[in-house]
Amino acid sequence: MDRQPKTLFEKIWDAHVVRPESKDTPAVLYIDLHLIHEVTSPQAFTQLRERGLTVRRPDRTLATMDHSTPTTPRNTNGIIPVLDTQAAAQLEQLTRNCKDFGIPLYTLGTENQGIVHVIGPEQGLTQPGMTIVCGDSHTSTHGAFGALAFGIGTSEVAHVLATQCLLQNKPRTCAVRVDGRLQPGVSAKDIILAIIAQNGVGGGTGYVFEYTGEAIRALSMEERMTICNMSIEGGARAGMVAPDDTTFEYVAGRPYAPQGAAWDAAVAHWRTLPTDEDATYDHMITLNASTLTPMITYGTNPGMGMPITDTIPDPMSLSDPSARIALDKALKYMDLRPGERLLGHPVEVVFLGSCTNSRISDLRLAAHMLQGRKVAPGVRMLVVPGSQQVKKQAEAEGLHAIFQAAGAEWREAGCSMCIAMNGDELRPGQYAVSTSNRNFEGRQGKGGRTFLASPLTAVATAINGCVADPRELLMTA
Amino acid sequence: MEPITAFQAKIVALPIENIDTDQVIPASYLKVTDKNGLAEGLFYNWRYNADGSPNPDFVLNRPEAQGAQILIAGHNFGCGSSREHAPWALQGYGFKAVISTYFADIFCNNALKNGLLPIIVDTETYYQLVSLWEEEPGTTIDVDLANQTLTLPDGRQVDFPIDGFAKYCLLNGVDQLGFLQQQEPDIVAYERDHTATYSTIK
Numbered sequence: 001m002d003r004q005p006k007t008l009f010e011k012i013w014d015a016h017v018v019r020p021e022s023k024d025t026p027a028v029l030y031i032d033l034h035l036i037h038e039v040t041s042p043q044a045f046t047q048l049r050e051r052g053l054t055v056r057r058p059d060r061t062l063a064t065m066d067h068s069t070p071t072t073p074r075n076t077n078g079i080i081p082v083l084d085t086q087a088a089a090q091l092e093q094l095t096r097n098c099k100d101f102g103i104p105l106y107t108l109g110t111e112n113q114g115i116v117h118v119i120g121p122e123q124g125l126t127q128p129g130m131t132i133v134c135g136d137s138h139t140s141t142h143g144a145f146g147a148l149a150f151g152i153g154t155s156e157v158a159h160v161l162a163t164q165c166l167l168q169n170k171p172r173t174c175a176v177r178v179d180g181r182l183q184p185g186v187s188a189k190d191i192i193l194a195i196i197a198q199n200g201v202g203g204g205t206g207y208v209f210e211y212t213g214e215a216i217r218a219l220s221m222e223e224r225m226t227i228c229n230m231s232i233e234g235g236a237r238a239g240m241v242a243p244d245d246t247t248f249e250y251v252a253g254r255p256y257a258p259q260g261a262a263w264d265a266a267v268a269h270w271r272t273l274p275t276d277e278d279a280t281y282d283h284m285i286t287l288n289a290s291t292l293t294p295m296i297t298y299g300t301n302p303g304m305g306m307p308i309t310d311t312i313p314d315p316m317s318l319s320d321p322s323a324r325i326a327l328d329k330a331l332k333y334m335d336l337r338p339g340e341r342l343l344g345h346p347v348e349v350v351f352l353g354s355c356t357n358s359r360i361s362d363l364r365l366a367a368h369m370l371q372g373r374k375v376a377p378g379v380r381m382l383v384v385p386g387s388q389q390v391k392k393q394a395e396a397e398g399l400h401a402i403f404q405a406a407g408a409e410w411r412e413a414g415c416s417m418c419i420a421m422n423g424d425e426l427r428p429g430q431y432a433v434s435t436s437n438r439n440f441e442g443r444q445g446k447g448g449r450t451f452l453a454s455p456l457t458a459v460a461t462a463i464n465g466c467v468a469d470p471r472e473l474l475m476t477a
Numbered sequence: 478m479e480p481i482t483a484f485q486a487k488i489v490a491l492p493i494e495n496i497d498t499d500q501v502i503p504a505s506y507l508k509v510t511d512k513n514g515l516a517e518g519l520f521y522n523w524r525y526n527a528d529g530s531p532n533p534d535f536v537l538n539r540p541e542a543q544g545a546q547i548l549i550a551g552h553n554f555g556c557g558s559s560r561e562h563a564p565w566a567l568q569g570y571g572f573k574a575v576i577s578t579y580f581a582d583i584f585c586n587n588a589l590k591n592g593l594l595p596i597i598v599d600t601e602t603y604y605q606l607v608s609l610w611e612e613e614p615g616t617t618i619d620v621d622l623a624n625q626t627l628t629l630p631d632g633r634q635v636d637f638p639i640d641g642f643a644k645y646c647l648l649n650g651v652d653q654l655g656f657l658q659q660q661e662p663d664i665v666a667y668e669r670d671h672t673a674t675y676s677t678i679k
């Protein structure tokens with residue numbers, strides 16, 4: 001029997017084609033899991049109402065509140081008050097929409113609420129081989145499990161709500177092979193920042209990335225999520241990692257994971273998903289993890305990044321005028337000069353959080369480094385767990401006490417200062433090292449200036465009060 | 478959706494690469510539950526100074542840019558967030574098309590769903606259009622979707638690519654949700670043949 005060798009992406013794609021692509025129409029692709037939050041869904045529900053439609057598969061749909069939710073302390077009734085009336089209206093709208101259309105919802109402050117890309121994996125809803133979408137570009141996170149997961153717009157949210165399907169043109173595939181082993185003090189975040197610095201924020205446009213190689217295989221699930229999360233920052237719609245024992249161990253026993261015989265059958269199926277040896281990709285990029293150092297961004301997109309010991313590049317060295325204007329504008333916004341080093345640059349804020357780096361392993365690593373140390377005077381450090389479950393686990397382990405003893409703020413779960421919709425924001429002109437994924441102008445607050453880095457670099461910076469190389473702290477530990 | 482055919486419109490250029498959707502419409506405008514009022518937030522942090530006064534240096538505030546309906550921007554326009562508020566804001570402001578050397582995937586999809594044309598040109602044409610704006614602000618060009626051509630003031634025609642299905646929908650005012658609904662028999666068959674291995678979400 002002749003068998004067509006396939007990549008991981010192709011296997012999942014082919015298994016979800018309801019109607020194949022034709023000369024005139026894109027493929028109709030079936031969606032297994034649809035995640036929803038308050039910001040990108042209201043207009044989609046309005047469309048359903050206008051047309052008198054129902055949600056086809058509420059049992060494949062899950063909603064949470066995360067983007068515009070406050071992370072401030074609970075009141076005496078255990079409620080997190082929403083003071084922003086616009087945000088409150090949006091959350092209320094989501095509650096009403098979920099009620100009217102029968103969609104399960106994790107409301108603010110309840111047990112399982114959190115950032116949409118943290119809770120899917122946490123609940124065991126994210127599983128290998130699935131198609132997963134959400135009106136959010138960082139849906140790529142779920143690809144860490146060997147799922148095809150990508151962000152969609154609000155019109156498409158309506159499409160999935162109504163039909164559980166999407167119209168899609170087949171993207172191309174790109175293998176991102178990361179060989180070698182990470183050195184101490186260098187982490188998954190540095191791998192993805194290096195990939196984006198090397199290939200640009202538009203480099204992956206039109207592609208689905210599959211991360212392969214020894215360095216990726218050695219990563220934990222949460223580290224793989226950090227990498228897949230930022231695929232979109234490299235321009236790719238989705239990023240994937242082939243499922244393996246690391247994946248199965250992570251999924252096993254979670255609330256929505258299959259059990260008993262169903263688990264065995266699922267694992268047997270998942271083992272067939274990795275890319276066949278003789279399959280080919282449309283494109284391939286490589287990186288050596290052994291030579292990587294901690295990375296940091298200096299500009300206003302995630303591609304404007306460099307090894308932390310490097311100096312800021314000169315716009316005049318760029319030949320393309322639109323690229324030169326972009327870098328020049330970025331450095332003006334950041335108030336930085338070509339040739340300058342970021343090491344030692346003072347910061348006012350350190351943000352540890354977001355769907356890139358707010359899971360329990362991130363918090364453990366950060367707490368371990370902060371233990372017995374203090375956040376530098378004048379620095380505000382916010383620690384925002386990705387979900388209520390992460391928060392609960394961290395508190396059970398006493399991590400919150402370490403953060404608080406060091407002088408950091410321990411907050412409720414949500415997107416928080418990653419997108420600054422909830423009042424957690426930088427003031428104009430402030431500098432921050434942030435473990436989030438976007439350093440766009442104004443992203444963390446109007447006029448705020450963001451350096452993206454790993455949790456380790458963020459903690460080293462908090463302790464020093466200025467951009468610091470975590471490897472030095474590890475050496476003195 | 479209203480069908481789109483051919484139109485002539487004034488251009489304006491923002492020749493910066495990688496303009497992200499956080500710039501097109503800042504997150505503070507995403508707390509709406511409808512599509513109204515977004516034009517006001519378009520490029521807000523570039524259009525307005527910190528004190529809320531218009532920034533005279535920003536191109537959209539220049540007198541020659543008033544009434545422009547075609548935005549020319551550097552490559553990878555619309556990268557970053559999936560917010561459909563970006564095309565809604567551009568359209569609300571009056572734009573009918575954006576021209577770039579390439580677009581971020583999600584922005585491109587979102588734009589096409591709303592009848593905002595994402596027009597891809599080669600680098601040379603892109604820089605010609607930028608020069609055209611710089612040398613003759615207020616100039617108009619012609620866009621013909623059916624023939625997939627741009628016509629510059631000197632009469633030169635440039636072809637542009639567009640997804641065949643999206644073009645069909647735009648020309649005929651066909652809505653994609655309606656098309657998907659017609660696939661119901663196939664969807665039912667798919668669901669029958671692929672019984673869920675995942676547990677029901679509660």
Ligand code: SF4
Nearest residue numbers: 138354355415418419
């Ligand atoms: S944490 Fe940031 S990137 Fe992640 S979903 Fe929230 S706003 Fe988006």
